[in-house]
Amino acid sequence: MDHEQRLLDAAGDLFYRRGVQAVGMDEIRAASGVSLKRLYQCFPSKEALVVAYLRRRDERWMASLTAYVADAGDRIPAVFAWLERWFAEDDFRGCGFANAFAELGAGSAAVRTAVREHKERLRAYLRSLAEEAGAGDPGLLAEQLLTLIDGATVTAMISEEPGAARSAGQAAAALVHRHRRP
Amino acid sequence: MDHEQRLLDAAGDLFYRRGVQAVGMDEIRAASGVSLKRLYQCFPSKEALVVAYLRRRDERWMASLTAYVADAGDRIPAVFAWLERWFAEDDFRGCGFANAFAELGAGSAAVRTAVREHKERLRAYLRSLAEEAGAGDPGLLAEQLLTLIDGATVTAMISEEPGAARSAGQAAAALVHRHRRP
DNA sequence: TAGCGTAGAGAACGATCGTTCTCCGCGGCA
DNA sequence: TGCCGCGGAGAACGATCGTTCTCTACGCTA
Numbered sequence A, B: 001m002d003h004e005q006r007l008l009d010a011a012g013d014l015f016y017r018r019g020v021q022a023v024g025m026d027e028i029r030a031a032s033g034v035s036l037k038r039l040y041q042c043f044p045s046k047e048a049l050v051v052a053y054l055r056r057r058d059e060r061w062m063a064s065l066t067a068y069v070a071d072a073g074d075r076i077p078a079v080f081a082w083l084e085r086w087f088a089e090d091d092f093r094g095c096g097f098a099n100a101f102a103e104l105g106a107g108s109a110a111v112r113t114a115v116r117e118h119k120e121r122l123r124a125y126l127r128s129l130a131e132e133a134g135a136g137d138p139g140l141l142a143e144q145l146l147t148l149i150d151g152a153t154v155t156a157m158i159s160e161e162p163g164a165a166r167s168a169g170q171a172a173a174a175l176v177h178r179h180r181r182p
Numbered sequence C: 001t002a003g004c005g006t007a008g009a010g011a012a013c014g015a016t017c018g019t020t021c022t023c024c025g026c027g028g029c030a
Numbered sequence D: 001t002g003c004c005g006c007g008g009a010g011a012a013c014g015a016t017c018g019t020t021c022t023c024t025a026c027g028c029t030a
Helices: A003-018 A025-032 A036-042 A046-070 A075-087 A096-104 A109-132 A138-159 A164-180 B003-018 B025-032 B036-042 B046-070 B075-087 B096-104 B109-132 B138-159 B164-180
Strands: none
Touching: A003 A025, A003 A036, A003 A046, A003 A096, A025 A036, A046 A075, A046 A096, A046 A109, A075 A109, A075 A138, A075 A164, A096 A109, A096 A138, A096 B096, A096 B138, A109 A138, A109 B138, A138 A164, A138 B096, A138 B109, A138 B138, A138 B164, A164 B138, A164 B164, B003 B025, B003 B036, B003 B046, B003 B096, B025 B036, B046 B075, B046 B096, B046 B109, B075 B109, B075 B138, B075 B164, B096 B109, B096 B138, B109 B138, B138 B164
16 A cells, blocks of 8 residues: 555544544654655645545545445435444544534635535535435525534534434435425 | 633634634733733633633523524524524634534543533523424424534535525424424 | 665754743832 | 732743654665
């Protein structure tokens, strides 16, 4: 495995679990086994590493969600079933993007952009699901689903109970039903 | 005005706008005009100051919301109208509690507790609104409203558009309607 | 084998953090 | 007036941060 992958593996785990500011570059070096010199050859600054972490997390998170939903019959309920499994994971600690935005959004335009791109990708995907479900206003339904997802993620992070996904899933089902009949 | 108030005013503004870790104690001293010695007499550590900031923010935030809603006819829609006004404020930067949890939750049990207490207070208030609205399962409706509020707050923070409150308010109205007829 | 380029380990650097300490000047009291 | 104690300004401290530099050891080529 090349150095960049090893660095992103170590940084991704540490940044997500403990927060970006709480993790120093030397800890990433120790966890990855990559020397500091090479670390700075791959990523010229911590900010660059954080942005790369967010981009890779976006790819993997979206890929996991879409793969799970593609295999399910009822697409939109499957989104919330996937969320519940995610919330129950041992190292779940909320939305890595919202957390990074909270930590660094005020200071780093690159982080703001990376987070917005992720949310935009998710919104577009939810819109495709809303269209497939025959919603009268798929843009509005997608926005509401996004709100339920982000809200359930915050609630699960703070309460440390994966049940937040279930009530959000019920709300989503009610909204989908609502959007079908104008 | 006494020193504690001046400190909490300055710290509250700085912590919320820029994040806790991005603000040093010396900057709080400069903004408040309170000497460093007295600062540490009032709050023996930064963590204590952060917890006091969260408690005061909880009180004021809840007081503002409940006062606004109490004056309105339709209580639950009023919650989302209040949210929209909040999102449109110049220095809006998301939920101070979720942001503090993202920054410090992994490292500070006191911060985790303060954040959970706020969310619990909000949940209890929403439950009282759900009961008043005649919901069949007020606990579930309160949980869903909380999810919509947190989700809309995250979306508004990231997108910097207050419109997130509107679609969430429409979703809330649909859910209230749903809960009335089983 | 001699010379060279490279890579890793980790010391070093300047900045900044939370926290404590020192010093000085001012007000109350005999 | 002389003394004492308190409070403020800010220097100082040790730790740690992101980043760079030095030194050493090794592999390749002639």
